[in-house]
Amino acid sequence: MGRGGARARRLIVVSNRGPVTFGRDAGGDRVARRGGGGLVTALRGLVRQHAVTWVASALGDEDRAVAAERAGEAVEEKAGDGSTYRLRLLAHEPLAYDRFYNTVANPLLWFVHHYLWPLARAPSFDRELWEAWNEGYVAVNERFAEAVSEELEAAPDAAVLFHDYHLYLAPALVRRRAPAAVLSHFVHVPWPASDSWHVLPEPIRRAVHEGLLANDVVGFHAERWRRSFLRTCEDIAGASASPTDGVVTAPGGRTRAVVAPISVDVGEYDELAHDVRVLAEEAAIAAARPEFLVVRVDRTDPSKNIVRGLGAFELYLEEHPEMHGRVGMLALLDPSRQDIPEYAEYLAEIERAARALNGRFERAGWRPLDLQVQDNFPQAVAAYKQYDVLLVNAIFDGLNLVAKEAPLVNGRDGVLVLSENTGAHEELGAWAITVNPFDVKGQAAALAEALSMPLAERRARAGAIRRHVRAHDIAAWAEGQLAALDVAVGARAGRIIS
Amino acid sequence: MGRGGARARRLIVVSNRGPVTFGRDAGGDRVARRGGGGLVTALRGLVRQHAVTWVASALGDEDRAVAAERAGEAVEEKAGDGSTYRLRLLAHEPLAYDRFYNTVANPLLWFVHHYLWPLARAPSFDRELWEAWNEGYVAVNERFAEAVSEELEAAPDAAVLFHDYHLYLAPALVRRRAPAAVLSHFVHVPWPASDSWHVLPEPIRRAVHEGLLANDVVGFHAERWRRSFLRTCEDIAGASASPTDGVVTAPGGRTRAVVAPISVDVGEYDELAHDVRVLAEEAAIAAARPEFLVVRVDRTDPSKNIVRGLGAFELYLEEHPEMHGRVGMLALLDPSRQDIPEYAEYLAEIERAARALNGRFERAGWRPLDLQVQDNFPQAVAAYKQYDVLLVNAIFDGLNLVAKEAPLVNGRDGVLVLSENTGAHEELGAWAITVNPFDVKGQAAALAEALSMPLAERRARAGAIRRHVRAHDIAAWAEGQLAALDVAVGARAGRIIS
Numbered sequence: 001m002g003r004g005g006a007r008a009r010r011l012i013v014v015s016n017r018g019p020v021t022f023g024r025d026a027g028g029d030r031v032a033r034r035g036g037g038g039l040v041t042a043l044r045g046l047v048r049q050h051a052v053t054w055v056a057s058a059l060g061d062e063d064r065a066v067a068a069e070r071a072g073e074a075v076e077e078k079a080g081d082g083s084t085y086r087l088r089l090l091a092h093e094p095l096a097y098d099r100f101y102n103t104v105a106n107p108l109l110w111f112v113h114h115y116l117w118p119l120a121r122a123p124s125f126d127r128e129l130w131e132a133w134n135e136g137y138v139a140v141n142e143r144f145a146e147a148v149s150e151e152l153e154a155a156p157d158a159a160v161l162f163h164d165y166h167l168y169l170a171p172a173l174v175r176r177r178a179p180a181a182v183l184s185h186f187v188h189v190p191w192p193a194s195d196s197w198h199v200l201p202e203p204i205r206r207a208v209h210e211g212l213l214a215n216d217v218v219g220f221h222a223e224r225w226r227r228s229f230l231r232t233c234e235d236i237a238g239a240s241a242s243p244t245d246g247v248v249t250a251p252g253g254r255t256r257a258v259v260a261p262i263s264v265d266v267g268e269y270d271e272l273a274h275d276v277r278v279l280a281e282e283a284a285i286a287a288a289r290p291e292f293l294v295v296r297v298d299r300t301d302p303s304k305n306i307v308r309g310l311g312a313f314e315l316y317l318e319e320h321p322e323m324h325g326r327v328g329m330l331a332l333l334d335p336s337r338q339d340i341p342e343y344a345e346y347l348a349e350i351e352r353a354a355r356a357l358n359g360r361f362e363r364a365g366w367r368p369l370d371l372q373v374q375d376n377f378p379q380a381v382a383a384y385k386q387y388d389v390l391l392v393n394a395i396f397d398g399l400n401l402v403a404k405e406a407p408l409v410n411g412r413d414g415v416l417v418l419s420e421n422t423g424a425h426e427e428l429g430a431w432a433i434t435v436n437p438f439d440v441k442g443q444a445a446a447l448a449e450a451l452s453m454p455l456a457e458r459r460a461r462a463g464a465i466r467r468h469v470r471a472h473d474i475a476a477w478a479e480g481q482l483a484a485l486d487v488a489v490g491a492r493a494g495r496i497i498s
Numbered sequence: 499m500g501r502g503g504a505r506a507r508r509l510i511v512v513s514n515r516g517p518v519t520f521g522r523d524a525g526g527d528r529v530a531r532r533g534g535g536g537l538v539t540a541l542r543g544l545v546r547q548h549a550v551t552w553v554a555s556a557l558g559d560e561d562r563a564v565a566a567e568r569a570g571e572a573v574e575e576k577a578g579d580g581s582t583y584r585l586r587l588l589a590h591e592p593l594a595y596d597r598f599y600n601t602v603a604n605p606l607l608w609f610v611h612h613y614l615w616p617l618a619r620a621p622s623f624d625r626e627l628w629e630a631w632n633e634g635y636v637a638v639n640e641r642f643a644e645a646v647s648e649e650l651e652a653a654p655d656a657a658v659l660f661h662d663y664h665l666y667l668a669p670a671l672v673r674r675r676a677p678a679a680v681l682s683h684f685v686h687v688p689w690p691a692s693d694s695w696h697v698l699p700e701p702i703r704r705a706v707h708e709g710l711l712a713n714d715v716v717g718f719h720a721e722r723w724r725r726s727f728l729r730t731c732e733d734i735a736g737a738s739a740s741p742t743d744g745v746v747t748a749p750g751g752r753t754r755a756v757v758a759p760i761s762v763d764v765g766e767y768d769e770l771a772h773d774v775r776v777l778a779e780e781a782a783i784a785a786a787r788p789e790f791l792v793v794r795v796d797r798t799d800p801s802k803n804i805v806r807g808l809g810a811f812e813l814y815l816e817e818h819p820e821m822h823g824r825v826g827m828l829a830l831l832d833p834s835r836q837d838i839p840e841y842a843e844y845l846a847e848i849e850r851a852a853r854a855l856n857g858r859f860e861r862a863g864w865r866p867l868d869l870q871v872q873d874n875f876p877q878a879v880a881a882y883k884q885y886d887v888l889l890v891n892a893i894f895d896g897l898n899l900v901a902k903e904a905p906l907v908n909g910r911d912g913v914l915v916l917s918e919n920t921g922a923h924e925e926l927g928a929w930a931i932t933v934n935p936f937d938v939k940g941q942a943a944a945l946a947e948a949l950s951m952p953l954a955e956r957r958a959r960a961g962a963i964r965r966h967v968r969a970h971d972i973a974a975w976a977e978g979q980l981a982a983l984d985v986a987v988g989a990r991a992g993r994i995i996s
Contacts, residue, residue: 118616120800125937193691302618439623
């Protein structure tokens with residue numbers, strides 16, 4: 001497991017969703033299917049370089065079967081490129097996991113992170129929500145902490161890399177059992193301000209902060225989120241924080257907050273651009289496309305701001321009758337978290353708005369909006385290649401990987417219209433047309449500006465984005481995290497000695 | 499006008515709602531009626547001490563008639579205590595005022611200040627909202643700035659006291675015409691974090707900050723809101739801010755942010771406690787009340803969190819069958835801003851929740867909830883006198899005057915249950931039972947704790963609150979503001995000389 005070389009090290013990666021999920025093929029044999037999500041893609045690179053044990057939740061029946069067969073022990077797994085790693089799947093009690101995932105992590109924490117709660121009405125910490133917290137989120141985090149602690153007993157020199165908002169409590173629980181462990185946490189979502197954390201009762205918001213502050217390093221995708229974290233540590237955890245070096249000093253110790261925007265596996269996208277399935281989808285898009293194509297690719301998550309995006313396109317069409325028949329929007333939406341009522345309602349709203357738009361403007365031979373609700377990754381990459389304008393108008397977004405993936409493979413020097421509230425805006429804003437996500441009129445104006453931009457300017461902007469992403473790819477992200485961990489642990493060792 | 503004495507000074511008070519509104523009595527004669535709202539009450543004290551010119555919007559037809567007769571000049575008015583002041587009413591263009599008040603100030607800015615927007619859906623800056631901003635809020639602020647500038651030409655030594663979220667743009671407009679003027683602004687609402695200001699497109703949130711930073715002093719009710727203001731000035735206006743002295747340095751100059759929680763006219767409440775109308779209302783409440791009475795007094799504003807408060811009382815009743823028949827809630831709600839759909843919907847929700855609660859628990863001789871939706875100030879004061887528990891569970895609240903008014907006149911050493919998100923919590927939290935506004939279970943537990951608190955502890959806590967409010971009454975608030983203005987202007991003079 002792992003490769004040789006001076007930089008190889010032992011890592012324990014901890015995330016709710018693992019790199020593979022197990023299923024059965026047509027012949028009834030067990031197969032490992034590559035898991036979805038940008039995080040898993042990003043972390044997969046670590047497996048090539050280091051001796052990785054991955055701790056994750058067992059998601060489906062076959063995952064649970066694997067976990068049961070191994071009685072909680074890790075299994076040896078082989079990644080797509082032939083490198084090996086250990087995978088430890090945690091089979092949680094089903095009701096606890098449902099509360100953990102479908103009530104607390106989503107929507108409660110996700111909505112807090114993205115400012116999505118309509119606070120006059122929701123959330124309410126009634127008996128059920130408190131139970132979901134105590135018997136769901138706390139219980140699952142304890143289960144994770146137990147497994148990580150056991151792995152650390154076997155390999156005390158391993159560094160632990162926790163990921164995302166599912167696992168805020170685990171680090172402090174691990175720290176209690178392994179005071180000298182090297183712990184880090186990466187937060188992939190926006191870090192909201194203290195007032196938003198006040199949506200959670202004091203014991204909960206304090207536990208979240210104390211959990212994170214048990215790490216040596218906490219990472220964010222943007223300086224904006226790091227700055228917010230330093231402030232909430234002061235407001236909520238009574239810590240002192242230094243904006244210059246990002247060090248938070250709390251009763252339990254010191255934590256360094258770092259900025260390391262996640263990125264794309266450039267090589268993978270170079271290959272995908274020529275993948276036969278992508279080429280087939282692209283041929284279909286190319287055959288049907290109008291002269292100008294606006295593309296959006298998102299999960300159907302309220303944070304993605306799809307309804308206002310449709311409103312902006314509708315306003316653009318209203319103001320630009322000369323473009324009727326010449327411009328179209330292709331919206332590829334991956335249906336997301338449909339077990340959660342807020343998500344099902346949001347998808348229904350999207351579909352209503354889409355029907356209204358087409359009902360208003362469609363004419364023989366031209367349908368302005370092509371809305372497709374399905375999970376079709378080759379089609380998404382094909383759309384990336386074909387856009388003239390890429391619309392990313394998220395309400396809030398930790399990073400937004402689409403804004404990095406799509407320009408890499410786009411073949412038309414398409415223009416990026418980018419929400420100021422995405423983490424990616426800190427990196428790419430200079431070459432994008434910036435929009436405020438609530439400003440539908442401004443988004444319509446941005447579409448007009450993008451669709452009439454001279455080709456030379458399109459080329460210059462698109463080229464700059466491509467060069468930036470190629471120079472800051474996923475390998476740099478993973479190694480940057482490990483380097484930050486070395487700095488933090490070095491500082492801790494120094495302090496202990498002095 | 500004004501009284502003699504060393505401390506009397508010329509003041510220009512600027513607020514959307516003036517100290518009186520004009521109407522006609524039964525005989526058809528013009529009468530000035532005392533305006534509502536805590537701000538007007540608080541500022542009325544200034545009239546006794548200083549030479550005040552008050553600039554406010556003409557609200558009704560008779561106000562507009564007065565403004566028209568004077569062709570924009572001020573009228574001499576006599577306050578209830580015989581002191582005189584000048585009143586200048588601004589008759590805005592009706593459509594502009596409607597957009598200013600009913601679209602921008604409420605709900606747009608009010609909801610931003612109190613985190614009430616359901617951001618997945620609203621607000622949207624469509625064409626109408628942009629027009630409301632430009633032709634409503636901007637236009638009305640320009641009209642105010644013009645009037646204040648004219649008053650300053652006549653009295654350049656006067657200090658200007660702007661008030662609240664209706665008038666964020668006026669100070670910068672005045673500063674342009676009167677660079678040496680002494681300007682201050684008091685913000686009576688919570689100051690939200692930068693991310694909440696990002697609900698407003700960049701030109702708008704920047705204009706709000708630049709408007710406020712044209713003042714020498716900006717005041718808040720709580721340290722929490724001041725700290726938030728210092729942060730947003732850095733994030734949004736590119737200023738540098740010092741948390742120690744509250745000085746914000748921006749390209750346009752220096753502004754000092756101060757904390758001065760508004761308070762109550764103690765003398766007025768001492769009198770009200772024996773007012774005949776109050777005594778009559780109190781007799782009615784006393785005759786009907788059960789052994790234990792929980793009281794809430796609020797406008798029907800979503801920020802007041804009335805529905806969750808009913809949920810908490812319902813949960814309390816569910817968990818305490820032994821108290822059925824012995825405890826009741828009296829909710830006195832002043833219907834608020836019913837021209838605004840969000841407010842009308844919220845009142846309907848309150849009424850549904852109230853019916854559900856009584857439907858579930860009412861029995862012969864005992865109705866657990868008495869919900870009264872009307873504006874009846876003597877009845878509110880009577881309820882203040884009668885509560886065993888006062889519930890103030892606001893989602894967010896700049897101060898919350900009820901939490902100060904009611905304990906002053908309460909005759910039963912009642913217990914204050916107070917939201918941690920009110921400005922008043924910084925002053926009174928130590929003697930209240932603190933609740934998180936989203937924690938319905940926690941609020942039910944707080945009601946249980948309050949209703950079973952030993953009398954000695956009730957007495958100690960209630961006495962401490964009373965003493966605090968008496969020691970920090972409204973006179974101290976007004977004079978504190980003027981003293982802060984002197985400090986800031988002194989500092990500015992020093993800087994100009996040096």
